[in-house]
Amino acid sequence: MVHVLKHIANKIEQRERLTLDEGMVLFQTPDLWEVCRLASRVRERLHGKRAYYNVNRHVNYTNVCALSxxxxxxxxxxxxxxxxxxxxxxxxxxxIGAQEAGATEIHIVGGLHPWLPFSYYTDMLAAIRESAPKLHIKAFTAVEIVHLARIARRPNDIAGVLRDLKAAGLGSLPGGGAEVFDDRVHDEAFKGKIRSDKWLEVHREAHKLGLNTNATILYGHIESLDDRLHHMDLLRTAQDEAIAAGAGSGRFQTIIPLPFIPDDSELEHLPGPSGVENLRMLAVCRLMLDNFAHVKTFWIMQTLEMAELMLQAGADDIDGTVVWYDITKVGGSDTHQETDARRLCQVIRNAGFEPIERDTLYRPIARDGAEWRVAEVAAV
Ligand code: SF4
Incomplete structure (x- = not known):
């Protein structure tokens, strides 16, 4: 194992792509700290001492969902x-409240509401665009986009639906709904939800329209390590395509590994991933997804304390101030999960990095209270 790890370290130094077998070594080696050190090396090569956060607000517009x-x-x-x-x-x-408070982004996701018409979604985007024009609207997972295509009675016109949403104000797509790209796992745990081919199709179409998107992987439930690596490989391939399409194409900005949190779900008999597993998963994502600029530790699901550790193991982004997040309740907390920029900066400094406020597109922000402007183009 030591010899193989050395070989992997050499490949990383030479900026060579790792194979899935090498990814398995990273998952199985007892030398977790070497895996974290390698991920940290890649992270520093890309971002130096910078670590990013943003000032945002989440809106979960409905929890009514056709799926279970x-x-x-x-x-x-x-x-x-x-x-x-x-x-x-x-x-x-x-x-309006978010813009007045100085947010740069509004992040909107919700359940698959059976009766709301397509016009509800375009009206929502247009209303935000008109009343809070400075906010970047990051909205709707690929699962929601497919649902919107169905309720618009255009199930085979994902590109057209995305075009309409973009015209109404959509700025980029979040990365949710990917879960794990494996049909066995999918049919057991997420039955009825779109499979990997459809999720990837939505993101490919968004990239073609010039929209940036993000990606997640939900791990620590009934998936195997092979399933995780397969998921990363499919994302890596889709990103290769987006990059090859050139400057006008959107691309994946960030991979966000999401730990499965069993509380109150039908899978609550499962233990969920441990802290050590969360750390290793994040480091492996950094090492395998060599064409992704950013790896985010989503503090809502990882906690701010774990986010500090993760910044030293490959993460360069800890997401935002959030204010309200209904989807996951870590440790049974209520749904008002909020922090402030000062706390996020402290977390980043605790980990030994320099905090940089970014907008959704990773452009650094210059701020004076609630007033802000884009300070420079994104470094990567
Ligand atoms: S994960 Fe999303 S699609 Fe599935 S039940 Fe929950 S809200 Fe609905």
């Missing part, structure tokens, strides 16, 4: 206690 994914504790059926949907006016008010 086993791992999900967020969804409700229409008449369930706690089921809700925001009207466009409420979302507009949220956007």
């Amino acid at each position: 994914c086993k791992f999900c504790s967020f969804y409700r059926k229409k008449d369930d206690d706690g089921a809700y949907e925001y009207d466009v006016g409420a979302i507009r008010a949220e956007a």
Whole structure:
């Protein structure tokens, strides 16, 4: 194993792509700290001492969902206690509040609501664009996009639906809904949700329209290590294509490894990943996804303390101030999960890095209170 790790270290030094077998070595070696050290080396090569955060606001416009994914504790059926949907006016008010508070981004995702019409989504985007024009709108996972194509009665016109959403104000796509790209796992844990081919199709179409997107992997439930590596390989290939398409194409910005959190889900008998596993997973993502500029540790699911460690193991981004996040409740906390920029900067400094506020497109931000402007073009 030591010899193989040395070979992998040499390849990383030479900037050569790692094979899936080498990825398996990274998962199985007892030398976790060497894996973290290698990931940190790549991270420093790309970003030096910089580590990014952003000032954003999350809006989960409804928790009503046509599906019932086993791992999900967020969804409700229409008449369930706690089921809700925001009207466009409420979302507009949220956007205005976010802009006044100095947010650069509004991040919008929700359940697959069975009855809201397609116009609800385009109206929502247009209302935000009109009332809070400085906010970048990052909205709708690939799963939601496919759902919107269905309710628009254009199930085979993903490109057209994305074009309409972009015209209404959509700025980029978040990375959710990817789960794990494996049909066995998918059909057992996420039945009814789109499979990997459709998820990747949505992101490819978005890239063709010049929209940047992000990617996730949900791990630590019933998937195998091979499944995780296969997932990374498919993302790497799709990113190769986006890069080959040239300057007008969008691309994946960030990979966000998401640990499965069993609480309140149908899979709550599973233990979920340990802290050590979370650290290794993040480092392996950094090493395998050599064509992704950024690796994010999503503090809402990892905690701010783990985010500090992860910055030393390959992460360069800890996401944002968030304010409100309904989807996952770590340790049974309520849904108001919020931090401030000062705390995020402290986390980054604790880990030995220089905090850089970024916008959604990773352009550094110059800020004076709630006033901000883009300071320079993105470094990568
Ligand atoms: S994960 Fe998404 S699609 Fe699945 S039940 Fe939850 S909200 Fe619905």
